Amino acid sequence: MKKALFFLSLMVFALIMVGCSSTGEESNGNGGTDDGGSSDESVEVSIWATNINVPVLEEAAAAYKEQNPNLTVNVEEMNNNDIRSKVTTGLQAGGQGLPDAALLVDDGVTGYVTNFPDQFVNVGEMGFSEFTSDFPEYKVNSVSYDGSVYAIPFDAGPVGVFYRTDLFEEAGVNAEDINTWDDYIEAGIKVKEATGANMLSYDSNDSTVYTIFLSQQGLGYFSAEGESNMDTEASVNTANAFKQMADADILLGTPGWDAWVTSLSESQTATAIAGGWLVGTLQQSVPDQAGNWGVMPLPQFEGNDSRSANQGGSSFTIFESSENKQAVYDFLEFFATDFETQELAMDGGLFPSYLPVYESELFSEELEYFGNEPVWEFFADQMTQIPSVLYTENDQIARDEAIKVQAEVVQGADPQEAVEGAQGRIENRLQ
Incomplete structure (x- = not known):
């Protein structure tokens, strides 16, 4: 009888302890x-x-x-x-x-x-x-x-080509006819001849546009194996696009963010390549150009049908x-x-x-600034089309070299030689 009471006491004690241990420690939102x-x-x-x-x-x-x-x-x-x-x-x-x-x-x-x-x-x-x-x-x-x-995802930067509808109209250029980068460059030549404005301005102290062009082709700066993508076909395509625009005299490099925004406000350029956040920048920094801006997808590279990227x-x-x-x-x-x-x-x-x-x-919603076009809807449609890109701990090294490639090809260097030189420097820096 005593043994039975002893085991009964143990069971009661255990139940009490379980009850105590289950209070107050689990998440309840x-x-x-x-x-x-x-x-x-x-x-x-x-x-x-x-x-x-x-x-x-x-x-x-x-x-x-x-x-x-x-x-x-x-x-x-x-x-x-x-x-x-x-x-x-x-x-x-x-x-x-x-x-x-x-x-x-x-x-x-x-x-x-x-x-x-x-x-x-x-x-x-x-x-x-x-x-x-x-x-x-x-x-x-x-x-x-x-x-x-x-990480818990939050905001994004779907990319578009922001363009001046008034300058395009003056030059007889239809944005819907621009499907490839060759089309874009041809349109840029027409715009420059008709209006004096460059087709594209970019921050020459940054690799933003270079990174966007790679992203559009589905590449980051490194492969999953840790190899640099600087001398890949996609990078050569990117460097070549910079060189072609420079050779056509439709490319404007600006030294920094402020100078880049100035190039937009002073109508020095007919397009800007950026994430959807540029909508707010234009509205706040260039209010007098309301009604003269539109947005279109990135032109595609030959052999790659992607027209989307993220910044x-x-x-x-x-x-x-x-x-x-x-x-x-x-x-x-x-x-x-x-x-x-x-x-x-x-x-x-x-x-x-x-x-x-x-x-x-x-x-x-239709935005008056963009000619009453629903530009947010455009960017929302882009979100599911953006290629995945691998980011790594060494990206900044490659971005530094991308800035050098931009500068070299704009000054006349061969794109293939420029990216190969950058590839070598990246490999040396990672040793």
Whole structure:
């Protein structure tokens, strides 16, 4: 009898312990975390983000708090360079000084995860794999490493050719007739002869356009095996396009961002190649040209039917050093997949990558600045056509060399020789 009572006591004790251990530790989507306290505890999370993103995050946090009153989201504003610098320093220090999450430019995510694989949360394992089909394939691939997703996608930069409709009309050029880069160059010659404006201006201190041309052809600067793509056919095509435009005297290199925007405002160029964010830049910086701009797809390279590319875009990473990983993940999952939040981002000048939001009326609105054309709808259509591109930790080295290739071919160098020289320099720098 005593033995039976002893075992009965053990069973009761075990049941009590199980009941105690199951309270307050699992995520409940209400500010509680699996590593940060129970649902009745107040939890604060910190996120680093750039200026244009801060108001959207703060408004989304306020909306989220209505259903999750115990969670406070603190957003710290800083520019991209400062985020990169501080994140690098924090990762090198084993996570010290890092926030719970940070908004990183997509082309830097893979490099960080490659070099610091144990310091980033696999958000796919936390539940985000359920939502990847709601984002363009190229966007998910850009924040994935070794088959896993390490960042929650946010804004994107689908590319278009912005063109001056009035200059095209004066030159007798129809944008719909421009299908290839050869067509584009021929049209540029007509525009220059008729109006005196160059066909294209670009920032000669940056590799943006070179990168877009590679991206359009489905290439980043390195292969999956770590080999440089600088001397590939796609890179030769890119360098050759620069040379052909320079030889035709329809290309204008500008020393920096401000000079590039000036070339647009002073009608020194008839087109600009950029992500959809240029819509806001034109409206704010060149208001007197309202009604004189249109958007068309990138012309295609011979043998490649792609007319789409991406420039820029960012996503949210969560750091393993965070003590509130589940809480910040829950908020960012909401932020990235809530329809109204993405509309808010759109209204704030950001181009969301969440596919369902493209059904919003915002995307079918006709913009007076662009001749009452629904340009946002154009960019939304581009999103599912953008080729996936591999980003690596060594991209900046190749981008530096791409700037040199641009300068060399514009000055008359042979494109093949220029890219081969850059290939050699990249290989030497990586030894």
